[in-house]
Amino acid sequence: MKAIKIATYILFCIVFAGTIAVAFFAYNYNARIFGRSFVTVLTGSMEPDVKTGALIIVHAPPPARDLRAGDVITFRIYRPQDGMRMVITHEIFAVLQPITEGDEITFHTKGRANPGRDPWVVRYGDIIGFFPEDGTQIAFLGNLLAFLAHPIGLLTMTLIFIVIIVSTYLFNKTNTRSNEVLLYAHSRAKLSVERVSKSLASGSGIDEITINIRIAEECINEYESLKKESGK
Numbered sequence: 001m002k003a004i005k006i007a008t009y010i011l012f013c014i015v016f017a018g019t020i021a022v023a024f025f026a027y028n029y030n031a032r033i034f035g036r037s038f039v040t041v042l043t044g045s046m047e048p049d050v051k052t053g054a055l056i057i058v059h060a061p062p063p064a065r066d067l068r069a070g071d072v073i074t075f076r077i078y079r080p081q082d083g084m085r086m087v088i089t090h091e092i093f094a095v096l097q098p099i100t101e102g103d104e105i106t107f108h109t110k111g112r113a114n115p116g117r118d119p120w121v122v123r124y125g126d127i128i129g130f131f132p133e134d135g136t137q138i139a140f141l142g143n144l145l146a147f148l149a150h151p152i153g154l155l156t157m158t159l160i161f162i163v164i165i166v167s168t169y170l171f172n173k174t175n176t177r178s179n180e181v182l183l184y185a186h187s188r189a190k191l192s193v194e195r196v197s198k199s200l201a202s203g204s205g206i207d208e209i210t211i212n213i214r215i216a217e218e219c220i221n222e223y224e225s226l227k228k229e230s231g232k
Contacts, residue, residue: 035060040142045111053143057136058129064105072131075122093117
């Protein structure tokens with residue numbers, strides 16, 4: 001029983017830590033696991049190929065010269081008009097080759113569900129990753145991780161974890177207490193029956209035997225009642 005309790009607590013800790021870790025990686029785009037990054041898709045600009053709210057796994061980008069129109073990339077942009085920094089997953093609309101020596105390859109991008117291309121130019125250094133056509137995406141998990149990455153979501157997850165741990169502890173404590181009470185009632189019933197047997201064997205008076213039988217019946221009834229309540 002003790003081993004089961006320990007295993008349960010360890011499992012809860014693993015699930016909690018794993019959820020927080022995935023949420024961290026989903027919003028820390030510089031972090032990679034085996035060359036992969038987790039990205040949350042927040043809008044429907046790539047529907048129906050990339051679902052809104054999905055968590056996608058992007059690969060490290062290939063060299064700039066190997067990227068082609070139609071490839072799906074995840075990149076950072078900075079919008080000076082409102083000061084926002086955004087991470088976007090769109091397809092490459094056009095590859096802009098260098099005009100003069102020393103220039104770099106840049107890209108125009110477009111959301112497949114959008115009518116026109118994006119107003120910005122993406123530098124290769126802004127690309128976080130490459131999402132293949134058969135890439136992994138998990139529907140709705142991105143929305144969940146977006147919530148967990150927010151302080152309110154993290155607090156909610158922590159409170160749920162604490163409630164589960166405390167509830168499990170109280171349940172185990174109550175169950176242990178119930179077992180102790182049941183064991184005590186069993187011992188009383190057993191001793192009362194033995195007392196009846198001894199009084200009969202020793203030829204005790206009818207009054208003493210009657211009292212011992214009545215006590216034994218009460219102890220046995222109490223034990224059976226407790227046993228029924230505990231479901232054992």
